[in-house]
Structure formats: structure tokens, C-alpha cells
Amino acid sequence: MMKEESNWAQACDTCRSAACTVYCRADSAYLCTSCDAQIHAANRLASRHERVRVCQSCERAPAAFFCKADAASLCTACDSEIHSANPLARRHQRVPILPISGNSYSSMETNHSCETTVTDPETRLVLGQEEEDEDEAEAASWLLPSSGKNSGNNNGFSIGEEYLNLVDYSSSDKQFTDQSNQYQQDCNVPQRSYEGDGVVPLQIDESKGHMLHEQHNFQLGITYGSSGVHRSSNESLNHMVHVSSINLGVVPESTTSDATVSHPRSTIAVTDQPPDPQAQMLSPMEREARVLRYREKKKMRKFEKTIRYASRKAYAEKRPRIKGRFAKRKEVDAEANEDFSTMITFDNGYGIVPSF
DNA sequence: GCGTCATTAGGTGCCACATTCAGGT
């Protein structure tokens, strides 16, 4: 398939002028936000097309997972690449990205922010557009222009042997989502475990939750046991909760629970197509460079701390501390008095009158 | 529906400590 020349991102199959943001499985087409909204709002049938967000790293393949720590949607290849880089990255919790259906971007918002839930579909669309514009601008800053990278439908990473894993990964991924769905149906809890800040699958039976996470990790090619780094799912999850909530600057709000992913189905088949041969031309150095740029960008964007209440900040700054911890004013006063009396005694010993 | 009061959850900065990483031997 010939694509319009673009230096860095998969072009929209419809307008061929904007970078694609979603992949429509029914149409087998990569679409930009506006075309997606236009096409899938045309009629009821079209509105039921399932779309998945395009990988934010390579921008060339449908995203399969959302990394909560990095706040990024990643295709299987990028996910595997990035999260096998180091032990810390391995701990990032990723959840399967559910397809978007209907003419809204609610799932995107769910995946990419924990901000106030917008119920109005039109407003959602606008917000989605703004977000996409930001994403596009962001992507331009870290994606490398490389020859022949806009000619395929898949991710731009050389996968080679990895692809073999990904095929299995992809097929088993469906198992994963099917099991997840089955459980949700059994418990009548719609997508509870994918809730905004609720990184920990709160209501999942321990054995099932463990099984699901183990399977997920297995699919991602992550092995904990052999290196003695094995952690229980609870342990790792608890760890990730803190990382994600602090490092991402995600501020839980009262409306967070409303951000539940609402897709009735969660079938994911994002690696159906074989990898684009040209996309495999990227050297390991280029891949690493991309990953590094991606991480840098995410770090800059997400690690900024958000101050919601300046008044609280002001109080916190004024608040007395003992070894960095907030201290009770009484204790501080008592300590100050003790110091004061000690000082007086000490000073008096030398016959010096303290001047306060 | 509106106002008042009580209760509660969560946000805030800084430091000590823990953990991880890199480099040297």
C-alpha cells in the first residue's frame, strides 16, 4: 500500500494529510482524529466499528497496551522493547487497550488522563482532538525521520525473532482479554480493573488476578523467577501504584471512578498483520534512540508535579518539621522551649544575657 | 431546593532511609 510521504508518522488513509491516530479494524484503515470522527459518525453501522489507538511510540502500529507508568499507548513490539529495558520498566503495569467503538474518544481519555469525566460526546470529541494535536506535536519532537518508515501498517521496530513471540503473544492476548471479559461477566463488574487511578485490580479474586497478571507478563516475555527477582503480583502492583500516582503527576479526583472504560467488548487483535519488511530495517541503535527519546519526552511531561491547591502548598511550606516530616506544633514548641531554656542555661554559664 | 454543620479523604514539602546502578578492584 502506498502511503503519502511523511517524515515520521503513519499518514491518515483518508485525508493523507494528517498523522493517523487510530486504526479501524473494520475498514483496515489508519485514520486521523477528524477523519475518524467524520467517518464513524456517518451512520450507526460505522459508529460501531472498533478502532484502536495508534502506538504512541512508533506511531505505525495499533496500540495493544497502555502503560500506566509511562501514560502511553504502545503496540506489542514497542511495549516489549521498552518494558524489557530494565527492571524498573518491567514493573510498569500495562493493561490491554480496549477498542474504541461509537463516535467518542472516551477510552482515550480514560487511558490518557484521569481528569474530569466528560459525558457530552461532542465535548469528548473536542477534547480528544486537542489531545491528539498535543500528541502529534509531541511525537514530532521525538520520532526520528527515517527512510521508508511510512510505508507499512505496522510498527517501525525491527522485530525479527521478537515477532515470533508476538504472534503467540497476540493470539494469547485474546485469551487474556477473553478471560478478563469472562470474569467481568461472571462478577457483573464491568471493566473494574481498568479504572483510572485504580491501578490495582481491586475486586479481582486473588487467584484469578494472579493468573491474569502472570499470563500477561508471560505474554510480554517478562520472566521474574529465573533471576530471583520474582515478585508476587500484589507486591509488584502495590509498588506500581505508588510509582504511577506520584511520578505521573496523576492527581486522583473524585470523578476518577467515572473514568471506567466502558467498552462492552475488549477483543484485541492488533498484530494480525505481519510486520512491514521495511519497518524491520531499523537498526538496534535507531530503536534505542527512539526509545530514549520517547522516555525523555515522557519524563519531561509526566514527572512534573501538579499543584492543585496552592494554599495547601503554602501551609505545607510553613508547617514545622522534624527530619523532614511534619511535626505537631506542640512538639515543636516544646522543643523550642527546651532549646531556649538550654540556651539560657548554657549562655548563663558564660554570663551572657540572651537578647530576644 | 437551599443553607448550615459535621465528618472525612486527600493534598502538601521535606528528609531519612532503602534500593538500584555504575564504576573500580
Place this chain on the structure above:
DNA sequence: GCACCTGAATGTGGCACCTAATGAC
């Protein structure tokens, strides 16, 4: 190449108090 040590870098917990949100009336 491996193990061990050391210092640097990074991540995390915990504290008290105040405010916003929430519920009851």
C-alpha cells in the same frame, strides 16, 4: 568473566495540618 565493594543516583514512606468534598439535617 565473576564477585565484591563503594559511592552516586534515584525512589519511597511518613509525618501534621488544612481544605474541599460529601452527607445529614
